[in-house]
């Protein structure tokens with residue numbers, strides 16, 4: 001009888017080509033060697049493992065889906081697999097790469113000038129410069145159009161005022177893509193570390209994503225030169241939402257990684273832990289949980305793969321990404337919870353991973369559009385009726 005210690009019950013490996021499998025293997029080894037040994041300690045301390053950033057740059061993980069300007073151009077499926085393997089380690093590590101790649105490099109690549117691209121993209125691809133994305137505000141979350149941060153033209157500058165909240169990488173970023181209203185229309189600006197009036201205090205005491213930096217961004221009469229406006233952001237809020245669509249794609253894959261880590265841990269534990277003089281894996285109720293996990297992980301991997309294929313052929317719509325995000329994150333969250341159950345008391349300490357994933361996934365469930373909001377996006381796509389305001 002074969003035992004599946006990695007969740008590949010349906011031989012999904014065969015979906016990927018040799019290059020994609022090699023990339024996945026490389027990132028998996030990086031996570032095993034460089035992330036896993038210290039991640040529990042980082043989560044305890046509430047710190048991000050900044051020392052791994054140069055190596056991630058060398059391995060081509062930043063902007064891996066982008067073409068030119070020092071980016072690896074590996075395609076959507078390989079980019080997905082990178083995120084999957086990173087989140088097998090920790091959602092905070094995957095978040096760092098998603099934000100850098102999809103929320104900062106992608107908008108510069110898509111909406112920026114040649115000068116902006118040359119200035120930022122090669123250095124960000126190498127991991128020498130860090131980026132963040134400031135859309136959410138304290139009173140403007142699911143409804144980003146209600147943002148209060150403003151920009152006004154003053155001579156050769158724009159002057160920004162307002163504040164952003166819950167910004168991943170905020171305090172460690174060299175550049176922030178900041179969304180602000182200019183004459184009532186949302187535009188994207190490159191705000192650089194050290195600009196007078198700009199500060200990025202870190203938010204502490206989180207239960208979730210502890211190995212990730214989350215910050216406020218504060219703008220008090222920050223003068224931003226005209227050349228720091230992203231010209232392609234003239235399409236308004238849609239530009240910001242398109243960035244989020246890119247980042248959500250990485251979450252669809254990342255969630256498979258977190259769920260797989262929990263399944264793997266629960267399966268191992270169930271086979272080793274003995275009660276009533278037999279392994280707990282022999283009890284039907286434990287088997288039911290493991291079967292639910294492997295079935296849902298298999299379906300989640302298929303959904304991610306199909307989404308990747310649609311993306312590579314230019315056919316992926318925003319509602320496909322929404323369905324992927326809402327399904328795969330909720331599967332991952334339930335897998336983490338079931339793994340915690342199977343581990344019994346041992347599941348609540350950080351010698352094991354499942355509770356760290358469980359807490360992390362609470363943020364992933366909420367950020368980049370909450371589970372409810374994505375449900376309404378898919379609801380509109382299937383009914384033609386708009387419930388989301």
Ligand SMILES: Cc1cc2nc3c(=O)[nH]c(=O)nc-3n(C[C@H](O)[C@H](O)[C@H](O)COP(=O)(O)OP(=O)(O)OC[C@H]3O[C@@H](n4cnc5c(N)ncnc54)[C@H](O)[C@@H]3O)c2cc1C
Nearest residue numbers: 133134135136141142166167168363367368369370372389
């Ligand atoms: C760890 C972390 C990192 C983050 N990183 C970033 C970042 O880098 N950049 C950034 O800009 N933002 C970031 N965010 C913010 C995140 O995107 C927002 O938290 C998210 O959009 C939800 O906004 P909110 O928290 O204000 O919740 P709210 O919008 O206030 O929602 C509260 C509840 O109401 C529900 N709700 C709201 N509107 C509706 C509706 N129309 N119909 C039904 N239900 C509704 C929601 O589903 C939710 O359950 C991050 C958040 C976290 C937790």
